[in-house]
Amino acid sequence: MIVELISVGTEILLGNIVNTNAAYLSEKCAGLGLSCYFQTVVGDNEERLTQVLKTAVGRSDIIILSGGLGPTEDDLTKETVAKFCHKKLISNPMWRKHIEDYFAKKNMTPTENNWKQAMLPEGALVLDNPNGTAPGMILETKSCRIILLPGPPSELIPLFESGVRPYLEQLTDGALYSQTVKLCGVSESAVETKIKDLIDAQTNPTIATYAKTGEVHLRVTASGVDAKEAKKLTKPLVKELKSRFETELYTTEEDVTLEKAVIDMLAANGMTLTCAESCTGGMLAARLVNVPGCSDVFKSCTVTYSNKAKRKLLGVKKSTLQKYGAVSAKTAEEMVKGAVFTSKCDTAVSVTGLAGPDGGTKEKPVGLVYIGCNVKGTITVEEYHFSGNRSKIRESATAAALALLRRCLLVYIGKTSFGKN
């Protein structure tokens, strides 16, 4: 079955708000095995909304509209859809009561325009909305099912879960299963080259690649008669990917981030971590602290942006800074040594580089970054060349630092050697 999303709201077209409802609904529909081929955003305008509805009805089985159900004159989604389906709007006594009760609970009186929200298309299935004054509605026509939801996410999300999900579940037969495979320390094109044969041969399951900063995510999706069969169908391909990306694959869990994988690895080995950052300026620490409960592992970070701070807080030698410069392998090495010495942590990561836009030279161009790792005294320093603007370089360096730490940990616990990479 094909689902299509129509978001109604001039505020989206003006860029005042980001359309998070579409992302939410898309993800939920994909999880229910519905194919979504189109999302459209249109303003609070009868003519243009009708035009979009016409197009959608011709190509999709289910249309989910969000927004434009409010009490003001601008809001005309319900009126437009009713007209489009040749349905009258009639006063719904049950919903009038809901509006009365809703306002009574807040010690408020409904204004005249609130009663507009109790005028519902005849024959519509009404979905309760405890968090607002507009109900969800489902209209079934010969060729299509049209679902209307209020725009505020605090109303839309609970309404989807309580009313729309059960409705959609009983419509869909067959099932879809998606498995995420996340890789780090490898480029998208290198991944593509390494799995070209699998992509060329794909039917069911399929593979999609997603480039992220410093990471590549793969999504393996299969369809089957039920969820169990679909899941089973993804397994051989996921196994193949695991063997091809033995070192780079850090998780197959949707909600595990690279920083979480690193924190978990350190926790599993009873190790603690500190960081010493220059050009990333706290980004690496901030990513590690994204992980709830990281405090057993992540202890501290020193952002030593000035040379003085590098010397004072990390014990980087004056002679090193003079001879090799702040952006050098030697400085990265001393930063990571000093960080472990000061913090008494088991592991440390250091980052020093040129994020630009100024300060680059021919010998040391903008984008040059040194990353150091200290795992129980074994020090590794690598040189990187990142491109992009200042923030892109810093984000790339942060992701590379996590990937390098992970690789050094794999070596330490004997799961890989550098040569293999």
Place this chain on the structure above:
Amino acid sequence: MIVELISVGTEILLGNIVNTNAAYLSEKCAGLGLSCYFQTVVGDNEERLTQVLKTAVGRSDIIILSGGLGPTEDDLTKETVAKFCHKKLISNPMWRKHIEDYFAKKNMTPTENNWKQAMLPEGALVLDNPNGTAPGMILETKSCRIILLPGPPSELIPLFESGVRPYLEQLTDGALYSQTVKLCGVSESAVETKIKDLIDAQTNPTIATYAKTGEVHLRVTASGVDAKEAKKLTKPLVKELKSRFETELYTTEEDVTLEKAVIDMLAANGMTLTCAESCTGGMLAARLVNVPGCSDVFKSCTVTYSNKAKRKLLGVKKSTLQKYGAVSAKTAEEMVKGAVFTSKCDTAVSVTGLAGPDGGTKEKPVGLVYIGCNVKGTITVEEYHFSGNRSKIRESATAAALALLRRCLLVYIGKTSFGKN
């Protein structure tokens, strides 16, 4: 002129990513006086993309497509648009060179599929993309202008600013002038209440409000026969806003961020800055380091996530941590005292709080954050209650820390008093 956005990417249809590009492009186009009536999202699928293109060409003057310009087989936006416009793809030697250089800088070799990105539609205007391997492209047909941009925001945004904006500006006649007014340390509803009379009376210029994390941006837009007249029309309203938000207004420059405003203020007063972060875990430092050339002002930061680190690196007393806890006004005060003592900087900011999701109690709920400022020995500590998930709370705390530091600096240099706020 009517602009229409088409976002290409199966990952958007699957809900894997939120379509922030559409919000960005919509806001920028609105600022240029272009009307946007439709946004569409379509997958990496030739047939469906062609269908969407056909619809868009019939109703809009300018179409901006984003996404699907990568090197992989999925990516087919350029191929589909070229076919749609009856243009051949031909190898572009200049862009081949760009790809070569891009990889050389990273000490990497392009893989075979990267060369696909140098195949460009004949007659296309090529827009340079220093942050990636796909160029922006503009194709002009009889009825429509089609603009292609790469999907990653780190590439799309700079490319829009450098290549697309100037192109669009010379297309639009009459002139529109937009002036941004950025406020911090004030809520959106407080702003709206304070300028309700101005909003109700608006005709030309108009005012639009945009809520950002910890900030509110206002956009004053006027239209005139030429840019000079339009600019002149915005002036009285901007002046009025300046007087109504004397303390909260930190800039009227589009490209000045809150962190830049703070760094500039410190630089103008010859002051240096250090930070001491707990729950924000480096986010504050990372924002300060966003500012190129911040090194004259920003010297260091200690992320003291553990109590041990708070004691060792900042000299927070054991008795303070025992009696008041790590999340307390007293700890924030000692952190900011210790930070100045250790770093010998003129100013320091500290942040300690509960970002959740766990660890909250009735007395100290998730979202409770203490922020301390030390400006040449004058210490201010404030208590905040933020809502949202872990990252929202940390982002709000980071923005609040910048706003508080700015306010303390204003007091120090005698431009305001706390009472006035």
